[in-house]
Amino acid sequence: MIEKTVGQIVRDMAHSYGDVEAYVYPEHQIRKTYREFDQETDDLAKAFIGLGIRKGEHVAIWSDNKREWLLSQYATGKMGAVLVTVNTNYQQAELTYLLEQSDATTLILGEEFKGTSYIEIINAICPELSASEKGNLQNSKLPHLKRVIVMSDNDYPGIFTWSEFAAYAEQVSDQTLEEQFASLHIDDVINIQYTSGTTGFPKGVMLTHSNIVNNAQLIGDYMKLTEKDRVCIPVPFFHCFGCVLGTLAAVTHGATMVLLEQFDPLKVLRAVQDEKCTALHGVPTMFIAELNHPEYHTFDTSSLRTGIMAGSPCPIEVMKKVIHDMGADEITICYGQTESSPVITQTRPDDAIEKRVATVGKPHPGVEVKIIDPLTGQEVASGEPGELCTRGYLIMKGYYNNDEATEAAIDQEGWLHTGDIAVMDEDGYIAITGRIKDMIIRGGENIYPREIEEFLYQHPAIQDVQVVGVPDAKYGEELMAWIILKEGSALTEEELRSYCRGKISHHKIPKYIEFTDAYPMTASGKIQKYVLRERSLEKTGMKTS
Known part of the structure; x- marks a missing residue:
């Protein structure tokens, strides 16, 4: 440490890299x-x-x-x-x-x-x-x-x-x-x-020098950052993605920060090209916006080697495009939360491609992880879903002026309970299948939205998809898919259901399908599923008040 x-x-x-550029603001020539x-x-x-x-x-x-x-x-x-x-x-x-x-x-x-x-x-x-x-x-x-x-x-x-x-x-x-x-x-x-405060009031996560310096060092190590790298950071500083995975991971390795005041896909592409960036950070929606920009193919992104996709579950198809189309063949996925400084697990550039696109990697050195049954607290077997808990140097000091919330998040043995549903395979790689509160229970069957989303992403007309649960009198809950189509593409509800039939189980085919132009987003680029659920209730007539 x-x-x-x-x-x-x-x-x-x-002292070590005094003449290396620390930061560049292309839009201000600084x-x-x-x-x-x-x-x-x-x-x-x-x-x-x-x-x-x-x-x-x-x-x-x-x-x-x-x-x-x-x-x-x-x-x-x-x-x-x-x-x-x-x-x-x-x-x-x-x-x-x-x-x-x-x-x-x-x-x-x-x-x-x-x-x-x-x-x-x-x-x-x-x-x-x-x-x-x-x-x-x-x-x-x-x-x-x-x-x-x-x-x-x-x-x-x-x-x-x-x-x-x-x-x-x-x-x-x-x-x-x-x-x-x-x-x-x-x-x-x-x-x-x-924290974003999607449930209750936001809580102030207290992080120490040791928390964030060590986390940033490990993040950059996994990316193989050196003073020769140039990291494009269009994610907001106020979020741990911006100020730990972004600036501090660069600074701990003497890399150059290429900074944008606000995310704009065109400005990002121009910065990557003009500054010959070797790394690019973003949440999945940012990469989707860049890849689908009408002028995307006019920019040279061949300087890219690595970067981080994080902040919310990363669609496998998008990861593949970033690797093969953008050329960031060593891009990594990070998973964690603010309370863990924030990164718990990360993929390595030399991981097998299947592990790099379908999992969030393995825990960082010095980080313990276990997957438990949220009802019993007992560890589950390999391959079984449960709540991911973590322990180690990375755990916050607590929530500021909120002992009750701290005690609810960190148990007496020092384990942080993330609230995320995860599966660990026999090799120790972890896949995140959703939030405990996002899991859909249809007719007694547990359905994880991520699985349905990954399947629907493979449809050639679909740019992005989010799946939520809505109440149902017969089954308890049903699935609703909110879909953004690629520019110039057309798709009907029945065509999509036909695409699903015979490929995924009948009970996993969304009962409701809604086409949209955009999703409700946080300032850090995360999709607000709780807002989508509210809209779904309105659309399906299930909203009671």
């Missing part, structure tokens, strides 16, 4: 070496200290993948403030909840995101802001919140501009920073990442 803080990793890379990156984050760490922010204080950050977000991640990693990541899609009620629940003393924010004014939202939450002295906000609902910083030099009442914030570095000596840097411990919490 690596016994280093996030900040020590940056300094190590500056390029910085590791030596420059180290200096930038030292300066910003001093600005945090100069502003009065202390080790252990909670600093919330709310924007898309701006350069200021990246620098803040590693500057706080050097001076010990805890970075609290905020979902870019949050609105007023959600932001209020997060700031209150996290006890954040500081909020760093962008001006807007996709037409939503973040400035208007924070002023609605804190009407006192406009009349406040900068850095001295008084709000009874959020008693801890004192400072708001905007990622621009536009002046807003009560809010520090980025330049005003950065200037506080001048008040802090190098020695003061070094003393604070040296005081950090690998088991200190350095990130609080909020």
Whole structure:
């Protein structure tokens, strides 16, 4: 295990690969070496200290993948403030909840995101802001919140501009920073990442330097990353995919980060081509959007070697296209969750192709995994489905200010219960078949949506498919498939059912089929199945209220 803080990793890379590009923003023509990156984050760490922010204080950050977000991640990693990541899609009620629940003393924010004014939202939450002295906000609902910083030099009442914030570095000596840097411990919490909150309120996952540095190191090792790699990262920083599998996995190996502020398939393809990226990250829906873009074939992706597909179950057919069409023949699949820092298992480039496309690989070194019967708690036999549990260095310190939820997630023996249904084969490879709450029970038969989705993906007209369960008076539940067709393709419900007959069991053929143009998505690119279930109830007339 690596016994280093996030900040020590940056300094190590500056020493070893000082002239290698640390990050590139193609859309802004910004390029910085590791030596420059180290200096930038030292300066910003001093600005945090100069502003009065202390080790252990909670600093919330709310924007898309701006350069200021990246620098803040590693500057706080050097001076010990805890970075609290905020979902870019949050609105007023959600932001209020997060700031209150996290006890954040500081909020760093962008001006807007996709037409939503973040400035208007924070002023609605804190009407006192406009009349406040900068850095001295008084709000009874959020008693801890004192400072708001905007990622621009536009002046807003009560809010520090980025330049005003950065200037506080001048008040802090190098020695003061070094003393604070040296005081950090690998088991200190350095990130609080909020879960999506699809059931109940979001929970703040407390992750330490040790959690995320070691996880990132192993992720990059599995990808065979070196200082010669260039990793395209279009996934959001606020999610662990962006800031651990993305930036930190690159930084731990001295690789270059090629960054996009927001996902756009055309910008991704252009960045891969122009920057000669060797790795590309994305959730399955991102890869699907890239592969199906009308201009896809005009771009050269031959520089690609690896990357990560993760965030939700990865369709086998999509994996095959990324390997064979895009040329990322060493791409890996990662599986995990925020509570496990986040990666539990990962495929290796030298795994057999069947294992690489049909499983999520084996557990990382130092990670224990067991598959249990969720009712009895007993381990199940090889090949039998059950709940995946994991234990090791990667487990979060707990949910912030939520002991009850922590105790529900981590048992007395230290096992994190993921809530995911998994099957482990005789070779130790794991396949994820869905969430326990997503399993469909039709007439006493357990049906896993993933199995049906994988089968339907093979139809030549289908671009994407999601299967959910809906109530049924006779069988308890029936299947409903939501299908996105490829551009220019046509398919009827009856044609699809005919395709299924004789190929899969009758009870696995969806009773309901709905064609759609898009799925409800989270800001991190995950499909919101619970929203699809709600829509399914409406479509089938099963919604009671």
